[in-house]
Amino acid sequence: MRLSVPAPEDFGVEMVGVPEGAAIELDLRLEAVLEGVLVTGTATVPLEGECARCLDPIASTFEADFQELFVYPDTRSGGNAEDDELRLEDDLIDLEPVLRDAVLLALPLSPLCRDDCPGLCAECGARLADDPDHHHDVADPRWAALQDLAGELSPEPPEGGRGDSGPRGSVDQQGKQEG
Numbered sequence: 001m002r003l004s005v006p007a008p009e010d011f012g013v014e015m016v017g018v019p020e021g022a023a024i025e026l027d028l029r030l031e032a033v034l035e036g037v038l039v040t041g042t043a044t045v046p047l048e049g050e051c052a053r054c055l056d057p058i059a060s061t062f063e064a065d066f067q068e069l070f071v072y073p074d075t076r077s078g079g080n081a082e083d084d085e086l087r088l089e090d091d092l093i094d095l096e097p098v099l100r101d102a103v104l105l106a107l108p109l110s111p112l113c114r115d116d117c118p119g120l121c122a123e124c125g126a127r128l129a130d131d132p133d134h135h136h137d138v139a140d141p142r143w144a145a146l147q148d149l150a151g152e153l154s155p156e157p158p159e160g161g162r163g164d165s166g167p168r169g170s171v172d173q174q175g176k177q178e179g
């Protein structure tokens with residue numbers, strides 16, 4: 001049995017959710033069992049949200065499976081009925097709490113627009129996906145000071161070769177070729 005229901009309000013988590021009134025597609029199977037009705041189904045919900053890294057809007061669909069037993073109102077579960085058991089009321093099944101549990105628990109808490117989303121620049125907030133080469137040359141002044149210090153401490157470059165240190169009366173040539 002298939003049906004479509006409008007999404008209730010507040011159907012989502014912090015970063016992502018189902019827009020209110022959006023169509024939730026339900027694929028349901030109802031089985032009469034001894035104590036009530038066993039409902040097995042799959043909900044396909046449209047999702048809207050924000051990428052947790054770059055805050056881009058995300059639109060996708062999401063599927064959640066659920067199974068729940070709705071007991072008849074006059075049924076006592078062997079004398080130790082649970083307070084939270086779901087009951088059929090006037091032969092109606094209230095699926096909303098079931099959907100809520102099934103969908104909200106399965107929603108990604110940190111949805112991403114794509115798996116390798118590079119997110120935003122920590123310094124200026126630019127979207128790195130738009131500008132893969134984005135970087136800042138300006139170093140923190142404290143680090144710049146350290147770099148100056150490191151330059152002063154570095155040893156003098158070695159001069160010439162050893163052994164033949166006799167004066168040759170020639171100018172130093174640094175035409176050493178590499179490669």
Ligand SMILES: [Zn+2]
Nearest residue numbers: 051054113117
């Ligand atoms: Zn993103």
Ligand SMILES: [Zn+2]
Nearest residue numbers: 121123124126
């Ligand atoms: Zn930046």
